[in-house]
Amino acid sequence: MAAAPGTLSFAVRSALGETGALGATVRQLARRVEDTPGRIEAVLDTLSRRGDVLRIGRGLWMLSAYERLDGRSDFVDPRAFVERFEQESGVSLGRYSGPITFRSNESLPVHRWWPYVQGYSAEFVAGVLAEQGVGRGSTVLDPFAGSGTSLVEARRAGARAWGTELLAPAVLASRVKTHLELVPSHLAAGARQFLVAARRRRPGPLPFLRETRRQFSLAALGELTRLRDALPPEGSPVADALRLAFGQILIPASRLHRSPCLGYDRRAREDGPGPFERFRAAVREMTEDLGVVRAERVRLGPPATVRQRDARDGGWPQRSVDLAVTSPPYVNGMDYVMNYKVDLAWLGYARSYGDLRALRRVEVACDNLPRSETAAYVAIDHLPDPWLAEILPRIRENIRRKGTYRRDDMHAVVHRYFSDIVPVLADVRRTLVPGGRFVVVVGDSLLAGTYVPGDLLLARIGAALGFSIVSVEVARSRRSGQRRSFELRESVVTLARPKSAG
Ligand SMILES: C[S@@+](CC[C@H](N)C(=O)[O-])C[C@H]1O[C@@H](n2cnc3c(N)ncnc32)[C@H](O)[C@@H]1O
Structure with a gap:
């Protein structure tokens, strides 16, 4: 039953309608319709019993009509992006079935010395190294080395291990863990x-x-x-x-x-x-x-080099790396x-x-970045990838409609995120030997009710910088923090520096 114009119920429904798939909190609604939070809560209770509104997590309410993001005219869903990606790149998404998260490292010697929830599994890295034939005489680079999972495994495979990492505690962990x-x-x-x-x-x-x-x-x-x-x-x-x-x-x-x-x-x-x-x-x-690990010491590669620095600055010698493997921060x-x-x-x-x-x-940009750092990315131009010309205005428009969001320059954060990734990809390409591979574990995101295919965008940006896309394999699904019912994924993107290119 629709509420009559002029009633509080009508005002709350209209306000929620304007916030669309983003939803709003009780306090935000109270501000918008200029009434008390207590009265708004009572209205939401009635509307929710009727099935007109629902809670979507983090104290957010939304009109039930917005429950399913896919199918809405203002929402481009993951499948649509996958189809476009497959068509445009000629690469079909595959599956990676081994363990990918750090959890399995928590019981492994050495890896467990600094449990790093954001890390990936040693087994995954060991598998990549074996598949790429990394061994004595090879060099492995991890530009976002974190707690050093890649570096430990590279040394154990007999390779030279190089890494950069911004956070000093993680650099310390990488140094200690590689000094076996x-x-x-x-x-x-x-x-x-x-x-x-x-x-x-x-x-x-x-x-x-x-x-x-x-x-x-x-x-x-x-x-x-x-x-x-x-x-x-x-x-x-x-x-x-x-x-x-x-x-x-x-x-x-x-x-x-x-x-x-x-x-x-x-x-x-x-x-x-x-x-x-x-x-x-x-x-x-x-x-x-x-x-x-004492018995392994004779087989270890040379001492690892871990530099505390911005991955965007690169600086490793040209054509010196056989394999780069990493997991960057995810979009926001x-x-x-x-x-x-x-x-x-x-x-x-x-x-x-x-x-x-x-x-x-x-x-690498996240939504706590000061506005001074995103100012240069507010304009939607000079984009690292043409898909962003559609995605960024959608984020901006959703936030404008909602009126209150954590920050109104969220599209600029996303713009800066991908702009931050460009120099890292370019530098890894420069340091790889021809034919060398760059294996990246990265996820997608749901931001301000807009889907951002972080993995596919990274692969596309890589291709624009002269990599060939070898594969994109989905390793696991995750839940969106913004909307628990929305399924996100984590993928392994494999890029290669072509053998013949300069
Ligand atoms: C997903 S984690 C990497 C985890 C790693 N694979 C492991 O297993 O421990 C991403 C890392 O990137 C680092 N990072 C963020 N911005 C950076 C930058 N500009 N330069 C270098 N490292 C950065 C973070 O501190 C974080 O440790």
Whole structure:
């Protein structure tokens, strides 16, 4: 039954109609129709009992008519993009059936030293290396090295491993995890001495993060500051391993968790082991694992090189890499700086909010980027791919219709994201030997009610830069954070530098 014009019910329905597939929260609706949140909630309750409106997650409400995005005239669905991609590129989407997420690494020696939810599986990397015949004498590059999954596996395959990564804690993890020559008894002795020194210390100052006292119990803060202040300076294999063990216990010793975004854990772990005990356990795990991989040492490739820098700057020698394998940030997937701020602050890599902001300006674009960084991308021109000429205006239009969204320049964030990816693709192409491959694990996104095929766009941009598209294989499906019922995917895109091209 349609509500009569002039009633609150009519106003709420009209306001929801304007926000379309994006939906709106109670507070947003209250502002829009100039009424109280309490009265809006009551109207939504009635409308929802009638089946006229529904909740779509994160406190958002939507008209039921917008429930299915596909089929709407203002929505281009994943299938349509796949069809166009297959037609235009001549490449049909395939399937990758092995494990792809980091989860399987959590029980693997070495990989488990710094659980990185955003990482991919060691088994996936090992499979790619084997398939490409990587071995002694080969060079493998990972421009977004993260916790070093690719680099560890490349060394274990006998290859030279090169990586770049922006976040210092991840660089530390990559360095320690690739230094498998570390003698377990040296680490154990170093840890014993270190713990004696830490126990003798008094609790020290807290890092700059405003929420530190909420994030940790008082007892944990006391032990953590003593551990932190006793850490030897970075630079030797034992000192770096101790630092990583300290980094590894930070979140488990806090009231936070990552799933995958950093948030408070409702089941606070106040009564779990304290930081000293957790630290001892982390070092024990490392010494055990170093013992397990000891036999592999003779087969390892040369020491890995991990540079802390912006992947867009590249800088590796031309035609020197046999295989590049990576997983970049996804379109608006994750603000890594935000997610690793605790690690950055406690490990001394960021000393102020200004330091965090500076890092955010360099990381591949996500929606926490300051507006000054997207200003050059507001105009829909100079696009890395023609498909963006359709996608970006759709994002802009949906947000304009809704009136309130996290930010009104979201299309510029997406524009900048793909512009950030271009120099990385171009530089990897330059560093690959002719015939060399670039294997990229990347996902698609749903943003402001607009579908963005991140994997297909990356493949297309690669093709425009002179790669040939070897394959796009769907590895798994994911749920959209914006709308739980919407299925997204994660794909393995394989590009090749043609043998004959210059
Ligand atoms: C999906 S993760 C890579 C995870 C990795 N495959 C692993 O298994 O650990 C993407 C990484 O890109 C990094 N990153 C973001 N922007 C960057 C930039 N401009 N330069 C270098 N690294 C960057 C993030 O810090 C993050 O570690």
